Amino acid sequence: MHYDATRNDHGLAIDPFKALVVPRPIGWISSLAGDGSVNLAPYSFFNAMAERPAYVVFGSAGRKDSIANIEETGEFVCNLATWALREAVNATSATVARGVDEFELAGLARAASRFVKPPRVAASPVAFECIYEQTVKLAGHDHAAGGSAVVVGRVVGVYIDDRFIHEGRVDTAAMKPIARLGYSEYAVVDEVFRMRRPD
């Protein structure tokens, strides 16, 4: 099949787009509002876009608490979503009022970040401490609820749980990161393969 993405006339019961860009890493984003209230939410329109300096981006469908907080206070943390934390990741995606602390909602302990004010998820094996760089507004076709936007952050601090560093390398499969597919589907990385680039 082929369909017109502007008209979105795929004829399927559910829009297939997100099932086609897979697997998407999940940025589990902690941030602070100007009044100091804490926020945590998963974003799977998320990725790293550059290294040295490292940049990450996430996409917000409409103006949600994370983007509002980050634009207000200028910092955020991207925690790694893992198999062990999958239920908590999901719980923090609940639509709740801006002041509600999703760490508490999901029974998660916080740990202090080093270079930014928002806390990290203590049980997550990786956290990127980020400085807000800019918001890129995306012209939408049918985003009646405020349009989509991409938040760009520069990574200034990286936390890695030492238990996942073996012989100078991060053991990705041992961390069991989860990733988003389409619908309500997820993938888990618990196996890797290696392939060297040609000379």
Ligand SMILES: Cc1cc2nc3c(=O)[nH]c(=O)nc-3n(C[C@H](O)[C@H](O)[C@H](O)COP(=O)(O)O)c2cc1C
């Ligand atoms: C695994 C997962 C990934 C998600 N990815 C996104 C995303 O990329 N963009 C988005 O706008 N919402 C996404 N959501 C929904 C948000 O997490 C949800 O709207 C949440 O309430 C936003 O929280 P906030 O208002 O505290 O920022 C995702 C939900 C889940 C469970």
